[in-house]
Amino acid sequence: MECDDIRLKFIDYLDNNLTAEDEKKLIDHIKGCEECRKELESLKKLVNEINENAENISVPEDFMDNIRQRALKIDPPVIKKKKAPFKILLIAAAILIMSMATVFATKNPMSELFKLMNPEPRITNTVNNGVGKRLNISKTDKNIKITITDVVADDIQTLISYKIEDLNNGKEYSVKYDGGIIIKEKWVKQIEDTNIEMYTSLFSNEGKGILTLFPIDTDNKTINLAFTKLETKTGDTTEVIDGNWNFQIPIKKYQGKSYNINATIKVDDYVINFNKITISPTLTKVNFNCSNGGRKNERINNLEDIRIIADGKEYKPYNFGHENWIPYSTVGYGDREMTFDSMYFDNPKNVEIRVNRINTQIIEDKPKEFIVKLDEANPQEFEYLGTKLVINDIKVSDNIAFNLNQPINSSKFETLSIAFWPFNEHSPEKYFSSAGNYNEAYFIDKDNNKYGYYDALLIWDKIRTKNPVLYIANTSYKLHPSDGLDIKHEKFIRMIIDGYNKTVFVNGSAKIKLR
Amino acid sequence: MEDKMDASMIPKSIKEGNIQVLLVWIDTNKQKFYRMSWAYLKNNTDVEDVFHNTIIKVFENINKLKNDQAFEGWFISIMLNECRKILRDKRRVQPSEYIESGNTVCGLEDSAESLDLMDGLNNIHEEYRELIILKYYSGYSQKEIAEILNMPLGTVKTKIYRGLRILRDILGRED
Numbered sequence: 001m002e003c004d005d006i007r008l009k010f011i012d013y014l015d016n017n018l019t020a021e022d023e024k025k026l027i028d029h030i031k032g033c034e035e036c037r038k039e040l041e042s043l044k045k046l047v048n049e050i051n052e053n054a055e056n057i058s059v060p061e062d063f064m065d066n067i068r069q070r071a072l073k074i075d076p077p078v079i080k081k082k083k084a085p086f087k088i089l090l091i092a093a094a095i096l097i098m099s100m101a102t103v104f105a106t107k108n109p110m111s112e113l114f115k116l117m118n119p120e121p122r123i124t125n126t127v128n129n130g131v132g133k134r135l136n137i138s139k140t141d142k143n144i145k146i147t148i149t150d151v152v153a154d155d156i157q158t159l160i161s162y163k164i165e166d167l168n169n170g171k172e173y174s175v176k177y178d179g180g181i182i183i184k185e186k187w188v189k190q191i192e193d194t195n196i197e198m199y200t201s202l203f204s205n206e207g208k209g210i211l212t213l214f215p216i217d218t219d220n221k222t223i224n225l226a227f228t229k230l231e232t233k234t235g236d237t238t239e240v241i242d243g244n245w246n247f248q249i250p251i252k253k254y255q256g257k258s259y260n261i262n263a264t265i266k267v268d269d270y271v272i273n274f275n276k277i278t279i280s281p282t283l284t285k286v287n288f289n290c291s292n293g294g295r296k297n298e299r300i301n302n303l304e305d306i307r308i309i310a311d312g313k314e315y316k317p318y319n320f321g322h323e324n325w326i327p328y329s330t331v332g333y334g335d336r337e338m339t340f341d342s343m344y345f346d347n348p349k350n351v352e353i354r355v356n357r358i359n360t361q362i363i364e365d366k367p368k369e370f371i372v373k374l375d376e377a378n379p380q381e382f383e384y385l386g387t388k389l390v391i392n393d394i395k396v397s398d399n400i401a402f403n404l405n406q407p408i409n410s411s412k413f414e415t416l417s418i419a420f421w422p423f424n425e426h427s428p429e430k431y432f433s434s435a436g437n438y439n440e441a442y443f444i445d446k447d448n449n450k451y452g453y454y455d456a457l458l459i460w461d462k463i464r465t466k467n468p469v470l471y472i473a474n475t476s477y478k479l480h481p482s483d484g485l486d487i488k489h490e491k492f493i494r495m496i497i498d499g500y501n502k503t504v505f506v507n508g509s510a511k512i513k514l515r
Numbered sequence: 516m517e518d519k520m521d522a523s524m525i526p527k528s529i530k531e532g533n534i535q536v537l538l539v540w541i542d543t544n545k546q547k548f549y550r551m552s553w554a555y556l557k558n559n560t561d562v563e564d565v566f567h568n569t570i571i572k573v574f575e576n577i578n579k580l581k582n583d584q585a586f587e588g589w590f591i592s593i594m595l596n597e598c599r600k601i602l603r604d605k606r607r608v609q610p611s612e613y614i615e616s617g618n619t620v621c622g623l624e625d626s627a628e629s630l631d632l633m634d635g636l637n638n639i640h641e642e643y644r645e646l647i648i649l650k651y652y653s654g655y656s657q658k659e660i661a662e663i664l665n666m667p668l669g670t671v672k673t674k675i676y677r678g679l680r681i682l683r684d685i686l687g688r689e690d
Contacts, residue, residue, distance in 0.1 A: 008672055011650075011657065011679075046683050050651045053632050057652070059549045060559060064542050067566045071538055074571055301532075363535045417533055431524065498535050 002029065003036055010043050072299045072363075073291055119210045122282055122342070123159045126152045129345050131254050131281040132159075141243040143167045146227060153253040154280040156339070158213040160249065164230065165207065172207050173230040176240060180229030187217040215253065222250045256280025256344065263510035265355055269293025270300060274353060274510060284308065284315060284340040286353070292360075301501060302359035305464060308340055310348035315341040348514065355508035357467075359501055362413075367498035371423070374400065374491055384497055385412040391495075400432070400479040400487060409444050409471040413500035420479050423492035432479035432493075439476055443468035469503045522587040529577050537573065541566070547653040548594060554652040555598035556605075557633060565601060569594045588663035591653075595645055635686045643678025650675055 006029045012018050013026055030037040126132045132152030138145055145165045152159045164173045175181060216223075226246035232239050256278045263274045269292065276287035286308070290300040308315040317340050343351075370382045372391055379392035387410035394402040404418075422430050443456035445466035451459075456468055481487045528536040541548065552562040572593045580589050636644060649655045649663065657675065661668040 008676055011672065011675055015656070017656070042683060043679060046679055046686075047651065049632060050647070054550050054554070054652045054654075057550045057553045059545050063549070063559070063563065064538075064545055066563055067541065067570075068538055070563075070567045071534060071570050074534075074574060361532075363533075367535070417531075419528070426524070433527075498533060 003033060006030070006033075006036055007039060010040055011047075013040075014044055014047055069296070072295075072297065119159065119212070120161060120208065123150050123152050123161050123210060126281045126342070129281075131344075133250075133252070135249065137247055137249075139245040139247065140167065141245055142241055144173060144230065144241070144243065144245075146245040148225075148247050148249060151249055151251055152282055153216055153251045154282050155215050155253065155256050156278065156280045156283050156285055158216055158251060158253075159282060160211045160213065160225070161208065162211070162227075163208045171232050173232045173241070174207075175209055175211075175227050176229035176231045180227060180231075181211070182226045182228055183213070184224035184226075185221065187214065187221075216251055219253050220251070221253075222248055225249055254281050256285075259512075259514045261512050261514075263353065263512050265353070265508035265510050267355070267358070267506035267508045268504070269295055270358060270504075270506075272300075272303065272355060272508065274512070277351070277512070277514065279343050279514075281344045282342055284343050285337055286340065287337045289336060297363040297365060297499075299361055300358055301361040303336075303338070303355055304357040304359050304503070305460075306338060306340075307354045307356075308343070308351050309354065310343060310346065310351040313346065315343055351512050351514060353510045353512065355506060356464075358504045358506055360504055361417075361499060361501050363417075363499040364497070367496045370495040370497070372402075372420075372493050372495050374493060382495070384416070385410060385500075387412065396487060396490075398487075399481065400477075400493065402477055403439075404436075404475045404477060406471075406473055409442075409469075409473075413502055414469050415472055415501045416497055417499045417501075419496045419498070420477065421494040421496055422481075422485055422487075423490060423494055426494075430485040431482045432485070433482070434477055434479045436475045436477045438472050438474070440474040441470060441472045444471050445469075467503075467505050522590075523583045525586050526577055526580055526583045529574060534570075534574075537570070541570075547655070548591075550652040550654075551591075551648055552594065552598050554633065554636060554648045555602055561601050561605075565594060565597045568597045568600075572597070588665070591649070591663050599641070631686060635682050638685055639678060639681050643674055643681060646671060646675045647678050647682065 006026055009018060009022060009026055013023065018026065030040060123132065127134055127150045131154075132150060134150050135148050138147040140146075143166070145167055146162055147165070148160060148162050150159075150161045162175075164175070166173060211225075224246065226244060228242060228244060230241045230243065232241070257280075258276060258278045260276055261274055265272045265274075271291045271293060272288055273290075274286060274288040276285075278285040278287075286306070288303075290303070292299045306317055317338055368384060370384075372380060372394075374394060374396055376394065379390045382389045382391070388407055390405040390407065391402050392405065394400070400420075418436075420432050420434055422432065424430075441453040443451045443453065443463070445451075445463055445468040447466060449463075449466070449468075451463065451468065453470075456463060479493070522540060525537050525540055528534075548566070549562060552565045556562055556565065569590065573590060576593075580586065636647065639647075645664075646660060649660045650657065655663065657671050658668060660666070660675075661671045664671070
């Protein structure tokens with residue numbers, strides 16, 4: 001009995017990990033116990049042997065280089081945010097957020113932009129071509145009438161359009177994205193940690209909306225859809241109305257045509273390989289992967305604004321060429337996909353894919369660190385890659401708020417990858433969760449013309465040949481300290497810049513026969 | 516301690532599209548991860564694949580990690596799984612004698628004795644093997660292992676001890 005207890009302490013003993021008291025007990029015991037002494041001896045021998053063997057395993061010198069090289073070819077996941085403040089919409093890539101949140105179109109030029117992004121023409125156009133169905137089924141509750149207008153389903157997405165009418169006083173409502181939609185049937189596994197259930201996006205504009213669902217798993221399906229929460233906005237206040245508008249919606253899925261292709265565009269060291277085109281009634285989908293040709297610390301972030309040309313007609317990418325915007329699911333890492341206007345009813349035999357902009361991400365070998373004074377009333381200047389960055393308006397309360405300005409656009413970088421750390425200790429207990437809002441963002445073209453962000457997107461087709469790049473002039477940050485971090489007595493914080501994005505302009509083209 | 520500090524920051528940075536923090540952290544800890552994977556696979560190419568696959572899995576599943584503080588343990592569990600997976604696949608394609616003879620598979624320069632040791636290790640049940648590898652190849656303390664594997668400390672201690680005894684028996688080094 002005692003022997004068993006003692007033996008369980010052998011490993012701690014060999015690790016020098018016993019309390020003085022326990023160690024004395026153990027030594028006293030083995031003095032009088034031949035068997036335990038032998039056991040300890042042989043265990044010690046074995047452990048030494050193992051340790052020696054382990055120490056002989058050494059990491060080859062180029063090992064991490066290889067891992068790094070290979071890792072840089074993997075794309076980090078596309079993380080979709082549940083809710084985002086409007087200002088974040090300023091970043092081009094963040095357009096995908098719009099697909100996640102209910103969008104109220106209120107002011108110009110935002111509302112104009114939303115009109116461009118509205119998927120409604122897609123669905124009506126498809127239905128008018130005989131694919132999909134006009135339903136017009138209505139339910140009224142709380143004096144609000146909701147009508148399911150059209151439904152279209154293919155192997156890329158399922159689209160349901162609806163309109164909401166306030167029978168009392170004509171207020172404008174939209175469906176609450178978060179918790180306001182219930183779909184009884186489940187045909188895909190829910191993505192963990194997201195509120196993405198069966199629906200992946202909701203677009204609302206002037207009382208009309210489009211619900212995008214995952215493609216259905218069978219050719220025909222009747223789904224039970226209920227809207228349970230609507231919201232309406234008056235000024236800055238949002239009112240939520242609970243109710244029950246439920247529908248049985250028959251859906252028929254149309255198959256697109258898929259072509260395996262093998263077209264490669266090589267520009268500089270970058271290789272882009274297109275491997276599949278799917279032409280479906282609502283969208284065209286192109287699958288591809290990119291590699292950086294072994295460049296160190298540099299990789300392709302995005303292919304922006306690819307165009308497909310067929311029979312003299314140009315097909316635009318869905319929503320301004322942000323590859324991240326796809327109607328459902330998350331994108332794979334090696335493999336990517338991008339969606340375009342549908343070519344289904346044009347039925348092309350030859351297509352050309354043109355690549356003009358490659359957004360690259362450059363990672364610093366060693367992140368650059370800058371010390372920011374918290375009790376400084378004057379603007380503080382820092383220099384990164386020859387460009388001045390200015391931090392001002394620092395306010396310390398229960399959080400740290402300040403503005404980061406970049407007075408002139410840099411020729412070296414476009415957007416920066418910045419983090420803020422506590423000065424002394426950056427640890428699981430002590431860190432900042434930060435939120436940055438881009439207040440001023442511009443596109444600047446090669447002739448140095450400057451366009452407001454929205455304005456640029458609205459006239460994108462006119463200015464795209466002049467290679468406009470995104471430049472963020474002003475960001476306001478708010479750093480919230482973690483529970484273990486007391487910022488009252490902090491004098492400094494660290495600004496860490498670990499890399500940046502830069503657009504590379506190329507002239508790539510691949511001609512493909514669809515067979 | 517240094518490693519742990521950074522590890523919990525990794526999930527956030529990955530979600531922001533920055534993989535550099537992860538790579539730096541792996542670099543800092545490469546020795547323990549390398550030895551751990553080597554103990555299973557005994558060749559550099561496979562170990563490299565394990566690292567690579569682990570990074571992919573981390574990216575793919577980062578949203579499933581509920582607690583950022585638990586990143587290191589989570590990372591190691593993924594890595595252990597990848598080791599086992601490659602080992603399983605190899606066992607499937609290679610005739611078993613080939614594995615057992617060991618010499619050809621193993622690139623270690625060391626004496627026959629250490630080959631025997633690693634063969635022995637490969638022949639004990641996984642429930643003990645992973646503990647011994649984490650303890651002696653990666654150099655984690657019993658307490659850290661308990662955290663990584665989410666196992667009571669007492670169980671970890673009993674199993675490591677039992678595992679070492681089984682290993683000793685297999686190696687025929689009773690005395």
